[in-house]
Amino acid sequence: MPHLHDRAAAQESVFARMSRLAAQRGAVNLGQGFPSAPPPAFLLDAARGALGRADQYAPPAGLPALRDALGADLGVDGADVTVTCGATEALHLVALALLGPGDEALMLEPVFDVYLPQVALAGARGVTVPMTLDPARGWQFDLGALAAAVTPRTRALLLNSPFNPTGTVFTDEELAGIVALARRHDLWIVSDEVYDELYFGARPTPLRTLAPERTFTVGSAGKRLEATGWRVGWIAAPPGLTPGVLGLRQITSFCAPAPLQAAVAAALPVARAAGFYEELRQGYAGRMQRLAAGLRELGAAVFEPRGTYFLTALHPSWTAETLVQEAGVAVIPGEAFYAQQAAPAGLTRWAFCKSDAEIDLALTRLRAS
Template sequence: MPQLHDRASASQESVFSRMSRLAAQHGAVNLGQGFPPGAPPPFLLRAAQDALGRSDQYTPPAGLGALRDALGADLGVDGADITVTCGATEALNVLALSLYGPGDEVLMLEPVFDVYMPQARLAGATPVTVPMRLDPQAGWTFDLNALAAAVTPRTRALLLNSPFNPTGTVFTPDELAGIVALARRHDLWIVSDEVYDELYFGERPVSLRTLAPERTFTVGSAGKRLEATGWRVGWIAAPPGLSAGLGGVRQVTSFCAPAPLQAAVAAALPVARDSGFYDDLRAGYAARLALLAGGLRDLGATVFEPRGTYFLTALHPDWTAQTLVEAAGVAVIPGEAFYARHAAPHGLLRVAFCKSADDIHLALERLQRYGRGQS
């Protein structure tokens, strides 16, 4: 019998799916995989109901015109430069297939989100990771000189994530200016994963596309913005004139995202902006972040509070993700899941706070009981 190609047989269950499976198996509170516990906002659900029976057939591969226009208005770009995808994961894959190939290198920071490296390899390119530093006092720091030192004649693109999953880092304007100068000096593409663009604490993050519109591809996600991660509506905002080329790849991936969900997101985006939905979303997450961070500190963890995303990172010398899900009844993501070339800091965990306050309280109670049993 013929065999699957090595790229298929080497594939593994993602750590996020595995921890969610183990959470269900052990009856654990799932603070691992990043999805909210409840329904999306009512205005989004109403928009979906209105779209059913009206927007049910194929859309163009680039996306429903109404959604491209709504995204253009929301992001401050021309809707013609938007490509709609089946979630941000497909957006990143379309860009990998469109921007780099055999012989190319792609720079990314480590800890690294799990799809970045395999997508680069599937495109035939070599992922090159540059480590961030974690100091118990200063938290996560970024070294532009280390990034610059990793550039070679083969480097084709920089792949960045701000707000950054898993660290919660939001790059400062000076850091972004340095990244842009580096990209221009070496004529590199910039892939800017900004799926958490509305999930920040403090000043609004600066989008790289505003600093380098001629070379930046911005990836976004309705799932993150509108608490509907299973809807799989994402997008790419491309430099002017380059969307048509992305469309050629897009039509042979999933062809188009679900039409009624595209229509629903198109109707919901201006409502979310005008109604203050994002402000309320951030306020709710900030309260749950404070609850979780304070509880983990009380249990002996060193907590690094994020400036964006709905994850925090923490260090605890006596905890591992495997023992917590099995013995404490709390699922988190092990830090080593985000490392490939460098060693993860000992005891590093990523913990999601996009859950209900009740779930967070329950998780903290279980961790407290677990700690008492270990002492």
């Protein structure tokens, strides 16, 4: 019998695995990052209205109404926007468009789990640059280390701000240094900004505003609008480069679900005008503090994020396996975000996009374990 290609040996992702274990054991799922709350009513109403009128194929680039709405929201030309089946497909398409055999892409570690495999599928090599975890100052980014990792084969920088899992938001000074590095070596920038509306403090500066000629921005309606299963993402490309992305887009999933695209197009201006994102951030900030305080009471060192809906924690006797099996609480192990360096001992990632009741139940179970 013929054999599957080696790439088909990929293992079940840790996020799917922990959610499966949580369901099997009745655990509180603070692992995989999907919200407990339903999407906002204005989004659901828009989806109901779209059913029956936007049910056939959309153009591979996306419904014009959604491209225009995203252009207005992001401050770009809608012609430079491509709608995708979630941000994961967006990142895959950008990797295919920018990278090939012999190329390298630099990214920071801890690293979101799809980045390295997607670079490899493009035939290129992912190179990680470690962030450090200082007990007093939290996660630290070293621009000098990133610069030192550039080689003649480096073609792109793949960055995530707000950063999953660390919660880091790059400062304007750090962003200026990143842009100067990219221009000095003529590198593309892939900026994963799926958590662009989930921040605590000053609004993150989008990299595309500093280097529009070389930045591909990836975004997600699922993160913004609490509808992660809808799989509506996007790419905002440098001016004039979208046709190259579309040539690949039409042979992947062809188009994202048309009714959900129509719903997101209608919902984006409402979310902005109604202050939905401000309310979302306030709610998440309160739940983040609730979870952080409880974990600290249990002896964990907690590193509060400046963005995303995740926090990281260190506890010498906690592992993700023992927590789900013995305490009935599912989290993501720190080693899931490490491929080329060792994870800090006792590191775990906790999702606080859950209800107060779920967070309280998780803390009660941890205290009893």
